[in-house]
Amino acid sequence: MQGNPSEGPVEHRPLVGEAERVSKTFGETRALIDVSLGVSAGECHGLVGRNGAGKSTLVSLMTGLSRPDHGTIRLAGEAATGLADRSAWLKKVACVYQRSMVVPPLTVAENVFLNRPTSRRGTPVVDWREMRERAHAVMLEWGFEVDVDQQASTLTVEQRQVVEIARALSIGARFLILDEPTAALEKAAIERLFDRVRRLRDGGVGILYISHHLEEIYEICDRVSVLRDGELVLSGQVRDVNQGSLIAAMVGSMPPRRVTEIEAATTPAALGDQMLEVSHLSVHSRGGSVDDVSFSIRAGECLGLVGLDGSGSATAADSLIGLVKPRSGWVSIHGQRVPPGKVDAVLSRGVGYVPQDRHARGFAPQLGVAENLTMSVLERVSNALGLVSVEARDAIGEQQVDKLHIVASSLQQPVSSLSGGNQQKVVVGRALATDPSVLVVVNPTVGVDVAAKERLLDTVGQARDEGMAVLVVSDDFEDLRICTRLLVIVRGKISREFTQPPWDRQQLISAVEGLDG
Amino acid sequence: MAERVVEPAATTQATPMRRRDPRLMVVNWFRELTLVPVIILLMIAGALVNSVFFTSSNLINVAQGGAALGMVVVAESLILLTGKFDISLQGTFGLAPLLGAWLIAPKASEGLGTEWSSWIGLLVVLLVGLAVGTFNGISVIKGNFNAFIFTLAMSILLTGLQLGWLGGQTVYHLPAAFIYLGSESWLGIPVAVWVTTAVFIAAALFLRYHRVGRAMYAIGGNLEAARAAGIKVDRIRIGVFMVASVLAAVGGLMQAGRVTAVTAGQGSDLIFGVFAAAVIGGISLDGGRGRMVGALTGVILLSLVTNILTLSNISSTWIDAVDGAIILVALGIARVIGTDRA
Numbered sequence: 001m002q003g004n005p006s007e008g009p010v011e012h013r014p015l016v017g018e019a020e021r022v023s024k025t026f027g028e029t030r031a032l033i034d035v036s037l038g039v040s041a042g043e044c045h046g047l048v049g050r051n052g053a054g055k056s057t058l059v060s061l062m063t064g065l066s067r068p069d070h071g072t073i074r075l076a077g078e079a080a081t082g083l084a085d086r087s088a089w090l091k092k093v094a095c096v097y098q099r100s101m102v103v104p105p106l107t108v109a110e111n112v113f114l115n116r117p118t119s120r121r122g123t124p125v126v127d128w129r130e131m132r133e134r135a136h137a138v139m140l141e142w143g144f145e146v147d148v149d150q151q152a153s154t155l156t157v158e159q160r161q162v163v164e165i166a167r168a169l170s171i172g173a174r175f176l177i178l179d180e181p182t183a184a185l186e187k188a189a190i191e192r193l194f195d196r197v198r199r200l201r202d203g204g205v206g207i208l209y210i211s212h213h214l215e216e217i218y219e220i221c222d223r224v225s226v227l228r229d230g231e232l233v234l235s236g237q238v239r240d241v242n243q244g245s246l247i248a249a250m251v252g253s254m255p256p257r258r259v260t261e262i263e264a265a266t267t268p269a270a271l272g273d274q275m276l277e278v279s280h281l282s283v284h285s286r287g288g289s290v291d292d293v294s295f296s297i298r299a300g301e302c303l304g305l306v307g308l309d310g311s312g313s314a315t316a317a318d319s320l321i322g323l324v325k326p327r328s329g330w331v332s333i334h335g336q337r338v339p340p341g342k343v344d345a346v347l348s349r350g351v352g353y354v355p356q357d358r359h360a361r362g363f364a365p366q367l368g369v370a371e372n373l374t375m376s377v378l379e380r381v382s383n384a385l386g387l388v389s390v391e392a393r394d395a396i397g398e399q400q401v402d403k404l405h406i407v408a409s410s411l412q413q414p415v416s417s418l419s420g421g422n423q424q425k426v427v428v429g430r431a432l433a434t435d436p437s438v439l440v441v442v443n444p445t446v447g448v449d450v451a452a453k454e455r456l457l458d459t460v461g462q463a464r465d466e467g468m469a470v471l472v473v474s475d476d477f478e479d480l481r482i483c484t485r486l487l488v489i490v491r492g493k494i495s496r497e498f499t500q501p502p503w504d505r506q507q508l509i510s511a512v513e514g515l516d517g
Numbered sequence: 518m519a520e521r522v523v524e525p526a527a528t529t530q531a532t533p534m535r536r537r538d539p540r541l542m543v544v545n546w547f548r549e550l551t552l553v554p555v556i557i558l559l560m561i562a563g564a565l566v567n568s569v570f571f572t573s574s575n576l577i578n579v580a581q582g583g584a585a586l587g588m589v590v591v592a593e594s595l596i597l598l599t600g601k602f603d604i605s606l607q608g609t610f611g612l613a614p615l616l617g618a619w620l621i622a623p624k625a626s627e628g629l630g631t632e633w634s635s636w637i638g639l640l641v642v643l644l645v646g647l648a649v650g651t652f653n654g655i656s657v658i659k660g661n662f663n664a665f666i667f668t669l670a671m672s673i674l675l676t677g678l679q680l681g682w683l684g685g686q687t688v689y690h691l692p693a694a695f696i697y698l699g700s701e702s703w704l705g706i707p708v709a710v711w712v713t714t715a716v717f718i719a720a721a722l723f724l725r726y727h728r729v730g731r732a733m734y735a736i737g738g739n740l741e742a743a744r745a746a747g748i749k750v751d752r753i754r755i756g757v758f759m760v761a762s763v764l765a766a767v768g769g770l771m772q773a774g775r776v777t778a779v780t781a782g783q784g785s786d787l788i789f790g791v792f793a794a795a796v797i798g799g800i801s802l803d804g805g806r807g808r809m810v811g812a813l814t815g816v817i818l819l820s821l822v823t824n825i826l827t828l829s830n831i832s833s834t835w836i837d838a839v840d841g842a843i844i845l846v847a848l849g850i851a852r853v854i855g856t857d858r859a
Contacts, residue, residue, distance in 0.1 A: 361741040364743065371734075385727075388727065390726075413538065
């Protein structure tokens with residue numbers, strides 16, 4: 001399968017970015033081994049690989065954030081300059097990361113011209129009119145619809161990406177790296193992103209498109225390259241590579257068993273008692289309000305709450321867990337109403353919670369794996385005086401590490417140094433460590449690799465089989481395979497219910513987009 | 518396994534993992550003790566500067582001065598670990614013992630003349646600390662006031678009260694029990710040193726082995742994660758403010774006992790040294806990082822510097838400048854040796 005990336009018709013066009021036989025070693029880890037990859041003008045080149053496969057390292061080499069141990073980086077046909085000359089790199093390449101790189105208090109125009117002179121004479125005095133006009137011209141040229149006078153703090157995730165792309169293009173870069181661009185986008189925004197990518201491609205920009213979502217690769221990319229353990233294991237035209245061989249290349253000899261049957265039906269076991277009830281919940285929130293939502297979940301049942309980003313699905317979860325106080329309505333667990341807005345009261349009644357954003361709410365980065373896993377069960381690992389037993393903590397830690405296959409050097413390894421997939425496993429493990437009877441998980445597999453995703457979903461599915469009442473809030477349809485029932489939420493209201501797996505992707509998409517009723 | 522920096526990609530089966538990583542433990546201890554070489558160097562310098570330095574009376578004097586500072590450093594470190602800070606600890610350090618002393622001291626020595634038992638005075642000291650801490654904690658945590666500006670204002674208010682209460686006078690002739698903590702010795706070592714050492718050890722053990730101590734690291738490391746994990750974050754953070762102010766009040770009591778009086782200026786300019794000792798000792802200003810051992814080395818270092826400067830022939834008008842310069846150098850050394858400091 002060793003492909004030569006310099007084959008194919010797009011090769012007639014000039015390369016905007018190229019890595020030639022680059023290697024990079026960190027300590028004893030060989031992050032990249034003899035990797036060659038080229039992106040041509042007017043090409044969208046997909047780059048896939050599991051977490052830790054070397055994608056981030058390759059990006060840092062190609063954007064001049066670090067230097068390869070061996071091999072060369074070429075940009076627009078010229079060998080790259082030294083790392084110290086940042087502006088030379090920025091003129092040729094830019095990466096749009098998952099994390100925002102815009103400065104919130106500044107306007108869009110200022111962000112586009114960040115750290116660049118805006119006056120014609122080159123004086124350091126800011127020429128506001130010139131800057132606005134030039135920023136506006138960039139937006140017009142590429143068909144971006146963002147108001148250049150808007151303050152960046154008010155931008156949506158999608159608009160922030162646009163601003164970052166506009167910044168790169170206006171500097172002159174024609175090689176763009178998009179790192180998981182769809183991770184935080186709703187479906188409609190993803191479509192618009194694809195339109196934008198096609199327009200950029202047609203305008204001669206070369207794009208390196210990194211994603212965990214393989215269907216996106218097939219939708220938008222011309223070529224695809226696969227990294228595994230730091231090596232380029234596959235590279236070729238997208239139309240020549242089927243999904244099976246792509247996944248096989250990513251995971252190597254051990255393909256995850258369920259990946260082809262993404263929406264596999266699960267037979268609901270005999271359902272137990274009603275564990276969780278949400279009644280007429282209304283919440284006001286900037287992240288998506290909730291309007292009169294009611295549902296209940298029985299033991300052994302997994303309810304999927306499906307909605308776009310901003311539809312209120314995540315707000316509903318945050319509110320029932322007590323992070324956001326509802327305007328009206330109530331939540332009861334085991335038939336008992338819980339006081340609104342008190343997280344510890346809710347969790348102490350046997351609810352496990354996996355928050356939406358693991359970096360913001362999931363873990364304490366400087367603390368070790370075991371400490372994070374036992375964060376919700378400090379009472380259980382300590383005695384009457386409150387003294388924590390290291391033995392008890394490590395025992396619970398080990399149990400979750402085994403269950404979720406968390407890869408860490410020790411139970412004390414700081415969670416900040418784990419890969420994204422393992423960090424998310426720690427967050428899920430923290431929720432499961434409480435032996436909850438109700439489990440609430442929000443977007444449990446965002447930004448994790450295929451194998452970690454499978455492991456996470458299998459673990460949650462197993463918890464459901466053991467009689468847990470599970471609420472999955474997600475807009476990733478693959479997460480829904482463990483659900484026994486789905487509720488679709490559109491603009492804060494429940495619009496549709498699906499009770500019979502398997503779920504029809506088309507029906508689900510049209511329901512989520514609010515196309516029917 | 519222990520050598521991996523980046524996670525291995527294709528391992529889907531959990532590989533046997535160590536519970537403890539000895540290397541990590543060594544690294545952590547090494548980080549805490551980065552100041553030890555600096556302290557040794559300082560001691561050598563002290564011996565060269567003045568032969569008085571290595572006399573037991575001088576070292577005890579250093580320890581006694583460090584004890585009062587140390588109490589406030591423990592207090593500030595606890596708050597820093599939970600991701601907040603409190604500038605008004607220096608106000609509490611001065612005002613609490615002043616009010617306690619004023620209540621029980623004779624009229625002739627600027628007191629109220631009640632001649633009440635020392636215990637009432639001591640109780641008042643603790644209660645003032647508790648009251649200030651509660652007020653600060655509730656305002657900063659529940660009231661969402663910015664900790665910096667709120668506790669700065671509180672500090673100015675408390676110091677102003679301390680000055681205005683007695684018109685700038687000093688309370689003296691304090692009863693023996695009131696000054697016991699700062700003036701008596703056990704086995705030749707001042708009681709204050711014993712008590713501060715005990716408080717350091719207790720705080721260190723509490724942070725390491727108590728569930729609330731661990732929760733404090735979680736809160737300082739990621740407040741929202743701790744909240745989402747069901748930790749009672751507000752209650753713990755307010756509690757930490759309360760405990761810290763009480764510790765600062767006790768520190769003030771030590772200082773009062775040492776000089777057998779409470780001046781109107783006690784505690785002013787203390788807080789800079791407190792922050793410096795904590796930060797040099799590896800307590801992160803961002804919260805969630807640092808240990809009591811490190812903070813202790815910070816206190817020792819700062820106390821030694823002050824003492825050596827006093828013993829040296831440097832003109833008293835220059836001592837502050839040299840003090841500041843040495844603290845900068847210590848920060849630099851700590852920054853180079855340790856990783857996440859300063």
